[in-house]
Amino acid sequence: MRSRRFSPLVHGGLLTLTGAVLLLLSGFVDELRTYQGAQVAVYVIAISSIVLLTGYSGQISLGHGAIMAIGGYAAALSFVKWNFPFEIAILFGVIVGTISGFILGVAAARLSGPYLAGTTLALAVGLPTLADQFRVLGGEQGLNFDIGDPPTWITKIEGSSFTQYKWFFWITTIFALFTLWAITNLLHSSFGRNWRASRNNPVAAGLAGINVARGKVLAFTVSSGLASLAGALFGLLLGLVTPSAFPLSLSFAIVTGAVLAGVGNLAGSIVGAVVLVAIPEFSGTLATHLGNSQKVSANLPGLAMSLLLILVVLFLPNGLGSAQLVKKLYKKFTTT
Amino acid sequence: MFIDTLLIGLSSGAIYSLMALALVLVWRSTRVINFAQSGQAVLSTYIGYEITLRTHNYWVSLPIAIIAGALLGSSIDLLFIRVLTKRVKSGPIAEIAPVIATLGLLGLIQSLIGLIWGNAFLQYPSPLSAKGFTFGTHTIPFSPQNSMIVLSSAAVLAVFGIIFKYTDLGLALRAASFQPEIAQLAGVRVARVRNIGWAFAGSAGAVAGAVITPTSTLSPNSLDLLFVSGFIAAVIGGLDSLIGAVVGGVVLGVGFSFILQYIGSSVTFLMGFIILMIVLLVRPRGIFGSKVGRHA
Secondary structure, eight states: OTTSOOOHHHHHHHHHHHHHHHHHHTTSSOHHHHHHHHHHHHHHHHHHHHIIIIIITOOOOSOHHHHHHHHHHHHHHHHHHSOOOHHHHHHHHHHHHHHHHHHHHHHHTTOOHHHHHHHHHHHHHHGGGHHHHOGGGTGGGOEEOOOOSOOHHHHHHHOTTOOHHHHHHHHHHHHHHHHHHHHHHHHHSHHHHHHHHHHHOHHHHHHTTOOHHHHHHHHHHHHHHHHHHHHHHHHHHHTEEOGGGSOHHHHHHHHHHHHHHOTTOSTHHHHHHHHHHHHHHHHHHHHHHTTOOHHHHHHHHHHHHHHHHHHHHHHOTTOTTOHHHHHHHHHHHHHO | OHHHHHHHHHHHHHHHHHHHHHHHHHHHHHSOOOTTHHHHHHHHHHHHHHHHHHHSOHHHHHHHHHHHHHHHHHHHIIIIIHHHHHHOOSSTHHHHHHHHHHHHHHHHHHHHHHHHHOSSOEEOOOSSOOSOOEETTEEOSOOHHHHHHHHHHHHHHHHHHHHHHHSHHHHHHHHHHHOHHHHHHTTOOHHHHHHHHHHHHHHHHHHHHHHHGGGSEEOTTTTHHHHHHHHHHHHHHOTTOHHHHHHHHHHHHHHHHHHHHHTOGGGHHHHHHHHHHHHHHHOTTOSSSOSOOOOO
């Protein structure tokens, strides 16, 4: 696979095709599934920001939930206070998130391993509390980010069956596919090669003329831009942004998703995102079968997710979509 | 007012120090940041709570909780961390695998606690009065409860200090973390010594949980913020240094207390982040950390 020449055009074409199929399919599933599809798309963006940062640049962040909050709040603020159209509001969220990511990245490039983990963890806990401090951020009630019904030009083409959730699904899916396409191109460019070289052997990369520190800052900045895009879309799905929408557990969840995906595997981020949405769903069904006591239904999703995470780290360290597993299955099918 | 704020800060700083100490003990022995620490501490606190309910005696439950914490720490190392370090050695995952694995363990412990005891906030009866000491007409915000927190933290720190400085076990612990291969050649049973490090950390966390919980409530997540503070304290002090953990804890406790008094409660953790940033930008490996910086 590696040796085959990578073409952004072919790749882009494939993703466009996938998008078209997905969008057509969205007409055949019910509302709940459409909404969950949109959630998956948002998680794909969030997880791929971690894949880029950890898998390719070797930095760890436990605070990407906070950066999602920056993106979400900036988008909602510009939407509510300045009446930006929502597309521009999302773009504004991404710009603010990218700038904050650059500032953080400059500091982060000096820190390694656990020190970086600790700093970003403190950010994840500390930043959402800012909303209580400034009245303009709306306190615990948060800010409204309700973009309303789909625009008329779509309902004209698609008919009145085109609901708000379907509109959400379209927006998020298009952003997710575009993100995947852009990151793949970036990773195949000289930036991507420099990141991999710096991660594998920083001293040798430095000797070869790569500015390792600058690469790290750049990776953190791009990753933060993606995380803030995910945050803005997350707010759009919820219809509002609140401090409790971006808890510490969100930061942990996207890192979990990245590990389930395999941290060095961009395509795996789709697997990770599906698992993040599917586990609560499945364990909810299971809890109902187990008698639906409050204790069980409250704790089963967490239990299932933690068990899966531990098993994956121990037995499939390259993720659920890991190449080894696929290769093994492929060999089995082709040799018999 | 100033003295009052300082006293509150000392009391919370003592707890942060204990949590930071637990993290440093594990970090020194296995190079793992143990995110499951708050889960271990809260589980041993639940065990202590159960014993207190049965026996109506806090002082019986305390040593049992400490022993439970030590056993828990030791078994997590044996059953889990050793398997992990053997299996996951290379690739982009290797560096973050311990973080992820202990996060998974934290989730596992907390959901198991939720399945057994439920997620409701439980009241852990306090053995001592939570009413402040009175001098004349002035009541200071420092109760017998607070003094127990400070004294027990100081006792734990003193015991560990003596063990590390004056016993053969302490020497082995220091050697195993400093140069594991050479320590092994010198006849130190490194794996066993590391396991003892995990047990010590578990018991330190258990003490922290047992003395702080009577001042608030007990729930599966009740020690999470304490863990974050402990982590910040350990990073400020330098993850390799036991003294650093204590100093970092007290600095953070007093700092938080003054921020709470003079700025407001909602910005405490953000201030924690800023304090951490400032310390790390000046000294990337903490105040008492080794001077070796990043190479590239």
